[in-house]
Amino acid sequence: MSALPRSARAAVMTAPGEDLKIFEYPLPVVETGCILVKITCCTICGSDLHTWQGRRKSPLPIILGHEIVGTIVEMGRGVTHDSGDHPLKLGDRITWTIMDNCGKCYYCREKGLMMKCRNLKKYGHDSCAEAPHFVGGFAEYCLISPGTCVIRVPDSLTDREAAPANCTLATAVAAWEAIGIQPFENVLIQGAGALGIYAAALAAHYGCNRVIVTDVNDERLDVIRNFGATHTLNISGMEDDEIIEAVSDLTGGVGVDAAMEAAGVPSIIPLGLNCLRIGGRYVGVGTVFAGANVTIDASVIVFRMLTIKGIHNYDTRHLQMGIDLLTKIREKYPFGSLVSHSVSLDNINEGLKLALSGKAIRVAVLP
Numbered sequence: 001m002s003a004l005p006r007s008a009r010a011a012v013m014t015a016p017g018e019d020l021k022i023f024e025y026p027l028p029v030v031e032t033g034c035i036l037v038k039i040t041c042c043t044i045c046g047s048d049l050h051t052w053q054g055r056r057k058s059p060l061p062i063i064l065g066h067e068i069v070g071t072i073v074e075m076g077r078g079v080t081h082d083s084g085d086h087p088l089k090l091g092d093r094i095t096w097t098i099m100d101n102c103g104k105c106y107y108c109r110e111k112g113l114m115m116k117c118r119n120l121k122k123y124g125h126d127s128c129a130e131a132p133h134f135v136g137g138f139a140e141y142c143l144i145s146p147g148t149c150v151i152r153v154p155d156s157l158t159d160r161e162a163a164p165a166n167c168t169l170a171t172a173v174a175a176w177e178a179i180g181i182q183p184f185e186n187v188l189i190q191g192a193g194a195l196g197i198y199a200a201a202l203a204a205h206y207g208c209n210r211v212i213v214t215d216v217n218d219e220r221l222d223v224i225r226n227f228g229a230t231h232t233l234n235i236s237g238m239e240d241d242e243i244i245e246a247v248s249d250l251t252g253g254v255g256v257d258a259a260m261e262a263a264g265v266p267s268i269i270p271l272g273l274n275c276l277r278i279g280g281r282y283v284g285v286g287t288v289f290a291g292a293n294v295t296i297d298a299s300v301i302v303f304r305m306l307t308i309k310g311i312h313n314y315d316t317r318h319l320q321m322g323i324d325l326l327t328k329i330r331e332k333y334p335f336g337s338l339v340s341h342s343v344s345l346d347n348i349n350e351g352l353k354l355a356l357s358g359k360a361i362r363v364a365v366l367p
């Protein structure tokens with residue numbers, strides 16, 4: 001492997017809503033337990049857009065991007081295997097969890113909620129002002145710190161297939177697990193973006209009966225029919241009662257067993273609850289910004305005996321499950337096609353605008 005440069009480039013956000021600027025930073029020293037990766041692909045997630053648009057508070061300056069795949073260019077002392085116990089070597093292609101957690105705090109050790117670690121670091125979420133600088137995906141390199149779960153990407157998966165796994169796919173795995181969907185159940189997915197697409201493919205793979213998806217965009221609904229959705233409903237212009245009735249008609253008059261908010265549109269949550277059967281389960285996933293107030297008739301929760309959960313990010317095992325599942329079902333669903341556009345680091349602002357327009361499910365940044 002050729003010698004590493006002394007410095008490398010990153011696209012840095014210095015203010016919400018403004019174009020990212022290319023900065024050059026010195027490459028970090030690779031300490032014990034760390035891995036330096038040359039990024040080969042980072043896809044733009046909806047949460048990157050929320051931060052860029054100022055809907056989420058963020059430290060500045062920041063290198064956004066957390067759906068990352070890259071090759072190992074340097075390994076710190078003590079790094080020998082990935083989290084699945086596969087040996088690691090220079091040149092291996094890897095992905096890794098969105099978070100670095102301490103494994104020792106109350107939430108890590110006592111409550112099994114490592115995504116809420118008290119000493120949490122998240123790639124693409126922390127300031128890049130100080131060394132090691134390279135802690136986000138829109139850059140040429142990324143330094144992986146020791147509390148991160150690293151996974152060697154199987155050769156059968158392309159970068160485009162693997163990159164969204166460490167956020168969107170792993171989150172979809174965690175969300176369905178949280179409300180325990182079962183074979184032959186009927187499910188509703190509200191939103192046909194990337195999260196909804198992975199959720200549909202998983203539900204179909206798990207053996208669900210009806211996989212019903214609602215959205216307001218016909219093109220997205222066309223796409224999701226290739227990813228396991230059995231029924232799609234464009235709800236633009238429809239009254240809530242009509243939508244509830246349509247879902248009821250598809251489920252023998254009882255409503256769905258489980259539903260997921262995957263659109264990042266909080267106002268659809270009451271509708272989703274009303275589409276559940278008695279004893280149904282609901283998981284909120286897409287609303288990842290504050291101030292998302294909705295009014296819910298609490299009697300619906302009581303009389304219909306509903307379970308409501310929220311899932312933010314995922315546990316380390318969900319990423320491994322996501323990669324394993326992707327390897328298994330990649331022949332069946334065209335995951336690579338979800339990344340319909342790519343841009344270079346220099347053209348990242350065009351990529352962000354394209355992603356914001358909703359015209360692409362995922363845009364890849366290829367440094």
Ligand SMILES: [Zn+2]
Pocket residue numbers: 101102103104105106107108109116117118119120
């Ligand atoms: Zn912790």
Ligand SMILES: [Zn+2]
Pocket residue numbers: 045046047048066167168
């Ligand atoms: Zn994300």
